[in-house]
Amino acid sequence: MPKIDAPTVAEHHARRRADIVAAAADLLGADGSTAVTPAAVAARTGLARSSVYQYYGSTGALVGAAVEEVFRRTIADIEAEMATAHSPAARVTAYLDATLAAAVAGHFPQGTYHAEALPAETAARLHGLHEALAEPLVTALAEVGVEDATGVAELVGGIVSSAAIQVQHGEAVEVVRDRLQRFAARALGLGEL
Numbered sequence: 001m002p003k004i005d006a007p008t009v010a011e012h013h014a015r016r017r018a019d020i021v022a023a024a025a026d027l028l029g030a031d032g033s034t035a036v037t038p039a040a041v042a043a044r045t046g047l048a049r050s051s052v053y054q055y056y057g058s059t060g061a062l063v064g065a066a067v068e069e070v071f072r073r074t075i076a077d078i079e080a081e082m083a084t085a086h087s088p089a090a091r092v093t094a095y096l097d098a099t100l101a102a103a104v105a106g107h108f109p110q111g112t113y114h115a116e117a118l119p120a121e122t123a124a125r126l127h128g129l130h131e132a133l134a135e136p137l138v139t140a141l142a143e144v145g146v147e148d149a150t151g152v153a154e155l156v157g158g159i160v161s162s163a164a165i166q167v168q169h170g171e172a173v174e175v176v177r178d179r180l181q182r183f184a185a186r187a188l189g190l191g192e193l
Contacts, residue, residue: 013055016047016051016055017055019045019047020041020045020047020052020055020056020062020065021065021066021069022069023041023044023045024036024041024062024063024065024066024069025066025069025070025073026044027040027041027044027066028063028066028067028070029070029105033063033066033067036059036062036063036066037059037062038052038053038056038059038062041062058119060119060122061119061122064119064121064122064123065122067122067126068122068125068126068129071126071129071132071133072129073102074098074099074102074133075129075132075133077098077101077102078094078095078098078099078102078133078136079136080098081094081095081097081098082094082095082098082136082140088140088141088143088144089140089144089190089191091136091139091140091143092137092140092141092144092184092188092190093181093184095136095137095140095156096156096160096177096180096181096184097177099157099160100160100163100164100167100173100176100177100180103160103161103163103164103167104164104167104168104173134150134153134154134157137149137153137156138150138153141153141156141188144188144189144190145189146188146189152188156184159180159183159184160180163176163177163179163180166179
């Protein structure tokens with residue numbers, strides 16, 4: 001019988017699953033979905049590859065779990081950043097900062113996977129995660145009087161992705177962040193941010 005490293009078998013399994021998902025999410029952020037394999041996750045966690053398969057029966061299921069974890073991490077980071085802002089315009093700025101930081105770190109979910117490679121159940125859950133990711137921005141945009149806040153929030157996601165690409169191509173994060181903030185302030189009619 002394998003040795004467990006928790007007070008109960010259930011806790012042991014929960015820890016193993018959390019370790020596997022964390023490793024898969026880190027690989028996803030660093031190197032994209034093709035890097036998330038049972039062998040790579042096993043090497044990163046110190047588990048046997050067969051142990052990874054006990055928790056996730058396929059590479060697609062493993063990638064799906066990693067994508068969902070990246071969404072959860074990014075949403076938590078956005079919520080923490082926006083919680084410190086004291087006006088709707090400041091919340092828009094905080095959202096831009098948090099999503100750019102996530103994208104630069106490889107943790108902006110939309111850029112980390114190809115939907116066709118994910119299991120159907122994961123793809124179904126991603127719709128809700130996409131909405132949860134955009135919801136704080138939609139709310140802040142509506143509060144500053146932006147019409148069609150949902151549609152505009154989708155466009156903002158596109159400019160954040162473009163800003164992250166500029167950083168990946170060698171521009172300084174601070175320069176790109178300032179450009180993003182100025183562009184968004186003018187486009188959204190927020191004045192000086």
